[in-house]
């Protein structure tokens with residue numbers, strides 16, 4: 001296997017930052033967001049199973065409460081070395097915290113686990129031992145492998161979300177996930193030398209998926225475990241996190257530009273609804289002539305598309321032009337096809353006596369096909385086989 005520049009940089013960074021003798025067998029990376037009441041039990045249970053001279057525990061914290069102070073206080077009674085890295089900017093959320101932990105870890109193995117004791121700490125040494133024994137790069141703690149269980153998920157809703165997202169992910173990434181029954185797991189051990197930290201661009205919760213898809217670790221094995229109920233505090237996963245997950249899937253599967261193009265297509269399709277509804281209101285209900293009605297309907301649909309595209313698809317790219325600048329350009333582009341559609345509509349309705357709504361739909365489809373063909377054959381010169 002070749003060592004990429006990024007990896008070499010990471011290795012050099014590590015050697016530069018730490019004398020070799022300090023390197024340990026395992027670093028347990030724990031992301032925390034307001035978990036103060038879970039820290040004492042977590043550290044006690046980890047200390048009971050980790051050899052102190054071969055281990056370190058590293059918290060990457062984005063809390064708004066006093067969790068870091070609690071960790072520092074509890075660390076005094078913990079035989080295993082404990083460090084806390086509190087981040088001012090919680091970039092990348094949970095996933096970003098885990099990657100930061102990987103960057104700062106000194107262990108030959110990096111074990112990632114939650115702070116809320118849903119992942120039993122006793123399993124940590126088993127994960128590493130199994131990885132060493134089987135020559136694996138990645139050991140996934142699985143709720144779905146034989147002997148594992150998800151009983152600790154709070155309720156039916158959480159179960160459906162968890163099952164649904166696992167299934168979607170397995171369908172989208174069939175090959176990469178053949179050997180992984182629980183790609184949504186937050187508990188795993190990874191061989192540090194197999195990591196390409198610079199390749200990881202995590203977004204929210206699904207850091208294991210990110211790692212499997214972008215780093216393509218060699219051998220992957222699974223160790224079953226029973227997911228426990230949360231010890232204290234509240235879950236931070238939200239509906240917003242769910243939307244982030246869908247975006248993350250699209251990015252991982254298609255890359256940024258193709259993902260945006262698919263979003264663009266879907267939003268364009270949704271524009272059919274306001275287009276037809278407004279045309280119906282104006283032409284059929286209010287008795288406006290169908291040609292100006294179609295033009296107005298198109299403008300409403302273009303505005304609808306702009307609102308969705310601007311707020312959902314290009315949220316992070318809005319700073320280069322003002323809202324007015326973005327909207328006028330989009331509006332001109334979105335209405336250009338009226339040059340084709342208005343004469344066609346006149347022909348269909350005036351000449352062939354097709355119903356206005358049907359005719360409008362036909363012109364939208366025709367315009368779509370023609371624009372696609374121009375794009376394909378004229379702009380990109382794609383040849384047919």
Ligand SMILES: Nc1nc2c(ncn2[C@@H]2O[C@H](COP(=O)(O)OP(=O)(O)O)[C@@H](O)[C@H]2O)c(=O)[nH]1
Pocket residue numbers: 030031032033034035060061062063090093094097113114115116118186234235236237
């Ligand atoms: N550093 C950091 N940790 C987080 C963030 N969000 C969640 N966590 C931690 O990630 C772990 C899993 O989160 P949790 O809320 O239990 O998710 P759930 O198990 O899916 O309900 C816990 O240890 C949280 O404290 C975040 O934005 N930053």
Ligand SMILES: [Mg+2]
Pocket residue numbers: 114116118230235
């Ligand atoms: Mg949890």
